[in-house]
Amino acid sequence: KALQLIRYSAFQCDHVPALMQLGTMSLFNSHGFRRNLPTAMAAFERAAAHGDSTAQRYVGLLSATGLGTPGAQRDYARAIVYLSFAAVGGDTASQQALGYYHLTGIGVEKECNEASWHYARVAERAVDAFLDGPPTGRHLPSERVKLTTWSGGPYGWDASGPGNPRLSAYGNGKDILQFYRMQAEEGNALYEFQLGLALYWGMHNVTRNYLGAAKYFKRAAQRWDPNLSAEQSALSRSQIASAHATGYLGWMYWRGEGVAENVSTARSWFELGLERRDSRSMNGIAHMLDRGLGGLPADSERAFSLWSEAASRENTDAQAQLGVKLWQRGQFQQAAAWFAKAAQHDHPLALLYLGNMHRAGQGLPENCQMSIAFHKRVAELVDWAIDQPMHAAQEALRRGDLGTALVHYLFAGELGYESAQLNAAWILDQQWPIRSAEWRALAHVWDQTALALWNRAANQGNTDGRVKTGDYYYYGRGTGLRPPHGTLRGDTPDYERAAVYYRVAAETEHSSIGMWNLGYMYEHGLGVPTDYHLAHRMYGMALLTNPEAYLPIYMSLVA
Template sequence: MCLAGETTTPLLITLETYEAQLNAQRLAAMGHESVVKQKRKTWMKSSASEQAAAVASELPSEVKSAIKKLHSLAAAGNEDAVFAAAEMELYGKYGTAVSVDAAYTHYAQLAELTGNATAHYMLGFLHGTGLGNVTVDNGRALLHTTLAAVQGHAAAKATLGFRASAGIGTSGACSDALEHYGSVARDAVRFYHEGPPLGRHLPGYRARLSDDRGGVFGVRTGALALHRATTRAAFGELLEAHQHSAAQGSLRAHVTLADLFYHGHRFAPRDFGAARSHVTAVIARLFTRAGGELKAASKAESDAAAQAAGFLGVMCLRGEGADADLGAALRWLTIGARLGHATAMNALGSMYRDGTGVAADPARAAALFKQAAEKRHAGGQVNYALHVMRAQPDEALGLLRLAAESGHVLAHYHLAAVYAAQPGESACRMAVASFRFVAEHADWLHSPLAAAEAAAARGSVETATVLYMQAAEMGYSVGQLNAALLLEHPSNALSSAGHSSLAHVYWTRAANQNVADARTKQGDAYYYGRGGVAQSYERAAAAYKLAARSEANGLAMWSLGWMYENGLGVSKDFHLAKRWYDQSLEANPEGRLAVHASLARLCLRYFWAWAKGEDVGEAPLFFAPRVEKERKEEEEEKQSDHDDDDDGAQPTGVPAGSLGESVFFIVFLLAAAWMFLPFR
């Protein structure tokens, strides 16, 4: 809905100008983390009325006046003012605090006045999550979200698709998920093709906030955890090293930097001008002014020449870093294709297919697409698959599957269309999975992730939480992970307002999407009975087992060891406890102190239980029990020996060597006591 109404335009100009200044100040303040923490600490100790007074006292007089006028217009029923007030209250804009209940009131007012799609979508979101004092009501959430979706609201359709596929408040019918995700995917692909030749660039990297500290539980906590935290400083050092190498004339460094700036990075936004400067530096070294290729002295120079020609051709074709130049694009793409650059082959093929800057030649286009596909270029695989789809459907499907494995959205889209036309639940599920991939990766029209990342970067915790929760409700795993993390943030007012149970919901949903460490967090919630769930050692043990086996999570393994040692949620078993402690150490060597302390305690408890005559299991603590098959084979072999000679037989059911192992264990403990206990 357009906000620039006749009476609201001056107000919004004033407020948006102040918002831009305020965000810049917040970003600058993030460099002084101690100041931010102290302000947060003081803020959280104050009451709601004190917080409101503090906000009002810090606002400039013209901003206060604009906000007051905005509320007056909203109360009078001005649609634009109602919408602006709701957005301000939900996202804490213009220096105000987040006020979910006030936002709900204004969204409800706007939905009643006009049936506005965004208003209905937000009402569905608030009823689905229960933020503020809004009642959780899946029925009303589904109703409002559907009313938004039928008006074409992309985020609402994505939310309905996820709810249908996950069975949240719905029957979980695959056909419903297919309808919603298919609609979002079709709109996304249409928007993709409306961009420059070869389609729009996909949205950038989706940051996981846990990466800033190396994972949810820190670095090296398991096989899937990072070995170091991702920091801007570390990236800056690496970038500086490459820039120094490029300044010294390294062709490889120039090509690497061109690729970095062309595609962008979390800590380096896409910069076509910088990418083009590095490409032209390589061109100047390896080509004549007329575009003739100089004799390459090495394979590295030949590869750099091919990449630079392909890069420059694509940028000339798309008008990136300079105005589009179809003549230059044709020249450089032809050179790149001749040098074996797959991207150049695919781009040149698209020019001949579409007749862009050259006479259309479908046969030559197909030949170029085939060459690119043979080099495993995803775009070439998709284009050649579409060319041969009718004549060679099996080959086309094989190429689409290969391209989909590389993450190409058009490959997923066309695969989904093929699966959707086939009968059966299995084909429907595959179609939904591919349409969902398109919806979540080609999401220019509905994703809140970019705004959420910007809010998190400037320290606006509550705003980032609301935006990540919207992404989570659409099914984004990164949204579920980040929302759960922020809801557990100690300075988050939404968390302190009694919404900690939402964190458990998002950890569970993220775990169901195989997000590393989320299953362990789910187990923690059941173990301690927090996050609004009842304590259940059995459920905690089940969650830890899944995390330990599927993720090799060291913390989950240690937790299982503790539970087996104490008989919590599982039968007490000292041997299994030791096994899980040992595996925890293998998965996470950084936790050796905790594991060694646990093993020492386990040894003492085992010896004490054994001395008291309690059941400590069949196997000695430091000796693994034999596999049942091996034990049966050994018993059969002994039985055969017994038939030949009764003198060497042992009693049935007594594992060989158990007495010697027990004696060894007792001697070991006595020796340890003699070495470490302070005898006087």
């Protein structure tokens, strides 16, 4: 009955909220409503006609991905019109997509300055969202999951590059946590602190636990030995851990994480940490002094001094704050140096300022590409302003809703997320959704879509994407149009283009599979002239790059 009312309000009354609700339910398979892409497109088009910027974004993305177009063909001309209207209406995700399109020349001419303008606006909103939270900003979203990583990559554990393919990219977080816990229970301050860190930040297979983190930080902090000299404390790992624990406790009380928010208690912990020369405590007191918080009188000069010392002790937030203060004083080159240090650890504020400074030629060479690189990084890193599409995809995967995850990944791929492009391509490559009737109408374009996504990921430096793009050209997957009811693999191979991708992967990205593939092509004259010497050289390079690949390489050499 509720659905009937929503449909009536949407299509009979042109009620925009009802249209948006119906479109969202139809697109994302929510509230028990079965996915219906034509219904979603129709609802969003009606809402878009009323000027709703979110609806305009969805129409644009459905057109760009082909999910809402006849024959599932991508329509970038239409997509750009709708995304442009949405961006004018203040939709951040649409502006991010336009920035990516202008950067890469998708549907429009490549135009660095236009891309830079869009990315600068998105980065500013991203940092505003980052700072719109507890003191010093929100915690960054969790690491983007790459689906290929869970199975060791498209070719097995690290097989596309150098290294031991038997080693997982992730340790077992629960085993590490158990080891820390055993050592901590013996009264070891270092492991009490390490356990607190693991619980505070979380790790693979371990969710954040602020209450547990506070418990172990307190235990570590209490193990400070006041009888040791400053020189002895600086060399003692237990003393250093105890000092760092006081700084974390200060932050947790200030931010209300696992404990009741209490600025006075936070200040007490910071002052204790300051006595122990802890950089996090220095940074905390500097923030309080800069704004006159915690009962401290405002003292910008002392705050600057503390930020300077904390920054020299490699505190990332202090480096960013020091950069801001130097920038405000017109000391742009010194500011840029500190921003660069903080940017190495993905501090959003530092990334934003570096992008702005490169864009304006302020203390740094004017460089459009560098400006975009920094702004794109912060836009994708801090994505609360665009509803966190990667997070939404991961949540759908946890629910077992692969179709909704694919929709989110396809949309995020249009926004320029390399990990989303990789994940969507992998889902299509494995043909996971084929059992679902809702996707069968799109099956004839899966390979074309996957090829485009592998190629986009490759253009962002993803080695697996580079080799997979070569594979698609080698086997003729998605390289030309097929009738809607044709076979999934009926295109003509393009060995010359495959060789180009393998060569780049081999020579610039040190891919052992790229080397082996190129060697095979030289051996058999596929897309390149037959050259046994070059084939032997490529096989040898593959073996040197990844010794675990000895079996196929030796078989090739013997043959």
